[in-house]
Amino acid sequence: MKRNFVRYFFLLSFGFFFFPLSLLAQTVVATIPVGRSPRPIALSPDGKRAYVGNAASGTVSVLDLNERKVIETVTVGRGVRGIAVTPDGSRIFAANSGTNDVSVIDARNHKVIATIQGMLRPLGLLVEPKGKHQWADTPRLYVAQSGGRSVSSVDSRSLEVRDTVSVGVNPFTAALSPDQKTLYVTNTFSGDVTLVDVTRYMGALSNRVVGTVSVGLAPHGIGFTPDGKRVFVNNSGDLSVTVIDTEKRAVIATLPLASEEQKSKLERSDEGTFSIVGLALTPDGQWVLSAMGSLDALGVINVATLKVEEPIPVGKKPYWVAVSPDGRMAYVTNSGSNDVSVVELGKRFASAR
Numbered sequence: 078m079k080r081n082f083v084r085y086f087f088l089l090s091f092g093f094f095f096f097p098l099s100l101l102a103q104t105v106v107a108t109i110p111v112g113r114s115p116r117p118i119a120l121s122p123d124g125k126r127a128y129v130g131n132a133a134s135g136t137v138s139v140l141d142l143n144e145r146k147v148i149e150t151v152t153v154g155r156g157v158r159g160i161a162v163t164p165d166g167s168r169i170f171a172a173n174s175g176t177n178d179v180s181v182i183d184a185r186n187h188k189v190i191a192t193i194q195g196m197l198r199p200l201g202l203l204v205e206p207k208g209k210h211q212w213a214d215t216p217r218l219y220v221a222q223s224g225g226r227s228v229s230s231v232d233s234r235s236l237e238v239r240d241t242v243s244v245g246v247n248p249f250t251a252a253l254s255p256d257q258k259t260l261y262v263t264n265t266f267s268g269d270v271t272l273v274d275v276t277r278y279m280g281a282l283s284n285r286v287v288g289t290v291s292v293g294l295a296p297h298g299i300g301f302t303p304d305g306k307r308v309f310v311n312n313s314g315d316l317s318v319t320v321i322d323t324e325k326r327a328v329i330a331t332l333p334l335a336s337e338e339q340k341s342k343l344e345r346s347d348e349g350t351f352s353i354v355g356l357a358l359t360p361d362g363q364w365v366l367s368a369m370g371s372l373d374a375l376g377v378i379n380v381a382t383l384k385v386e387e388p389i390p391v392g393k394k395p396y397w398v399a400v401s402p403d404g405r406m407a408y409v410t411n412s413g414s415n416d417v418s419v420v421e422l423g424k425r426f427a428s429a430r
Contacts, residue, residue: 130157197224201250298356355397
């Protein structure tokens with residue numbers, strides 16, 4: 078009893094609070110106001126900038142992460158739902174679901190330099206890393222089009238749409254395997270993940286569906302471990318995370334992030350789902366972070382043990398999460414409080430050196 082009391086007791090100068098001491102190493106150290114209803118967030122390759130899509134404002138906030146403040150606001154289309162940055166940091170892409178296009182922003186002057194038209198309610202964006210393909214040096218931008226039940230590959234330099242592949246119902250976002258051969262696409266309304274072969278051959282992409290894995294209800298955020306052996310998927314239908322073995326292409330675990338009692342007290346959407354959207358892994362592949370909007374917290378999973386750890390409280394209705402390249406900080410967009418929580422992840426979350 079005494080041991081548990083010490084573990085949960087914490088004294089602040091203005092009063093007494095019961096608080097898990099293990100969370101003190103994962104504390105919100107700053108809050109950065111941004112636009113209205115911030116949703117996606119992506120970091121520059123050097124980790125010095127963050128780009129936040131504000132769905133209700135139709136803008137992208139540019140954050141200086143050293144100063145922890147907004148330094149520029151870029152007007153884009155309506156309903157920003159996806160953000161991605163090229164590997165060299167020169168371009169930022171913003172998916173505008175309300176105007177059915179993707180804005181292209183020059184990172185040097187934060188001006189919109191082009192718009193990719195003809196998309197059908199684009200949501201998640203992904204730019205592949207550089208340096209892995211001998212036949213092509215231009216990274217591809219992948220656009221999940223929920224209105225078209227498809228994913229398009231776009232040349233990130235010329236902005237030419239190279240191919241469009243049909244996937245499941247209401248594709249939300251995608252993750253690329255570390256070897257850049259397979260794209261995993263979450264399909265919210267069909268409750269599954271589509272596997273697309275995106276192997277390059279002589280500069281072309283094969284772009285063919287090679288499998289489908291059923292997961293939980295209303296899957297959203299998705300991420301690979303650095304070794305490519307496992308994939309983690311957020312399920313909004315029941316506040317859980319599905320774990321996929323990529324070699325077997327099969328589910329090996331489903332991890333509940335809340336008890337049935339907790340869920341019975343939470344508000345559901347009109348579709349009967351909860352809010353658990355963005356997912357990110359730390360660079361060392363040891364931890365999964367899930368943005369649990371229904372609980373105003375980050376869910377935490379130990380990758381090695383698949384144990385659900387104590388959540389990290391953040392702002393109101395967290396939507397997306399991005400982790401710094403060194404694994405020390407997490408940046409969480411809070412769609413309910415119109416800000417970004419800066420979370421110090423602590424030593425156990427830091428990448429191995």
